[in-house]
Amino acid sequence: MEIFTHLFSKAKPHAARPVKWEGETPSSRNLAHDFQKHATMPRTSTTNSPEQLQFTPNPTILGPVNRTMLLAAADVIAASSRENPADQALRKKFAADRPSDQGRRTVTDAVFAFFRWHGWLTRTSSVTRQIQQALDLDAEFQAKPDKFTEHELAPRAVPGWTRGHLDRPLAWLKELQQHPRLWLRARPGKGAALAAALDNCKAGPLPDSVEYKGGEDLFQKPQFKAGEFEIQDIASQAVGHICAPGEKETWWDACAGEGGKTLHFSDLMHNTGLIWASDRAEWRLDQLKKRTKRAGVFNYRSKLWDGSERLPTKTMFDGILVDAPCSGIGTWGRNPHARWTTTVDDVNELAQIQLQLLINATAGLKVGGKIFYAVCTLTRRETTEVAEKFTKIFPQLRPHPISLPQFKSKPHPHLTIQPQDLHGNGMFVAAWNRIA
Secondary structure: OOOOOOOEOOOOOOOOOOOOEOOOOOOOOHHHHHOOOOOOOOOOOOOOOHHHOOOOOOHHHOOOOOHHHHHHHHHHHHHOOOOOOHHHHHHHHHHHHOOOHHHHHHHHHHHHHHHHOHHHOOOOOOHHHHHHHHHHHHHHHHHOHHHOOHHHHHHHHOOHHHEOOEOOOHHHHHHHHOOOOEEEEEOOOOHHHHHHHHOOEEEOOOOOEEEEOOOOOHHHOHHHHOOOEEEOOHHHHHHHHHHOOOOOOEEEEOOOOOOHHHHHHHHHOOOOOEEEEEEOOHHHHHHHHHHHHHHOOOOEEEEEOOOOOOOOOOOOEEEEEEEOOOOOHHHOOOOHHHHHOOOHHHHHHHHHHHHHHHHHHHHHEEEEEEEEEEEOOOOOOOOHHHHHHHHHHOOOEEEOOEOOHHHOOOOEOEEEEOHHHHOOOOEEEEEEEEOO
16 A cells, blocks of 8 residues: 555456456555554564554654754655655665664654655755755644645645545545554453553544554563554454454455454454455465464464455355455555555556455355455545445345444445544445345
């Protein structure tokens, strides 16, 4: 979902062949799972695990950024590209220079401020001056966000091609310029106890959700090592509650990645029933195994799946979640570099892949079972248009009304969570029930 390599092959929706991804880029679904907060990765990191984000960036309290830090940030910006996203460029820089924790935070904040305020910067200035300008704009916005009008934000905060492809309300544009929040998911019924134990926490809007406001390395906390919480964006947590898997049911997390939603499903099912978790990348499933071991989750099986008609198992499911690769526009608040590298071509190609994945996964759904489609993007092409095409292809599926109590709205087959709704990622969810 991000700043990236072009990685998806073109896939015709009805082709009887595997859906192929030809590379790894944050423009895919992985961003929502992998990059929960703009923060520096551990020095030992070699992958984009959601467990790797340690620091809470807060440019408004950093004070003056010294020239050494500005030059380091400028090096990262120069190295950042579609093929080498900013988060990867940061990891490479830190692996080479090994700065202090404070230095890592400062450089990370400077790099992300640069891309967040990219549309305002004076291109004729040096990169270091542009970085300082971005940090000044960031501090001004955090102090007085109402000073920035829709007239100013719309043409600068996001690329022009987004006009006509998605709604761009002022509330969304302002949310994009805010610092992202760090969301935790506690084990069932343990949210209040976790918040008290970690300190610097606030209860979230969903059951067991906790917003962490501190700056400590959470992965060194005994509660994390004991499997008492996961780092998971609030919108991703919402998907689990919308799916609402029941005890002793059989579910398939078809595009599981490193398993954030698989773990949530297990908690919601009280570690009963069975969950199949699949992904096209073996290293992600290896990370899932580590996470399930720490969390004490044992009601799952994992297997590679390339998205083709050949499913990973002959099991028929009560519920299927297709958390599909997408352009990641719903994550642009966390990943501002992606705003300037994502293209309309990405959107069009990914929409084909999303529909094909849904079509192929449906073969595993029981009569009476439910299939859910989720993407952390907001373009109509990847959301409502995919859902409408899918509905027409499968008359044996009926759109299934879904809801989130926090929205206080009537159930509907489509649900869009805007970033400003829960102060997390944007997410689209659709659901169908198999009637024949």
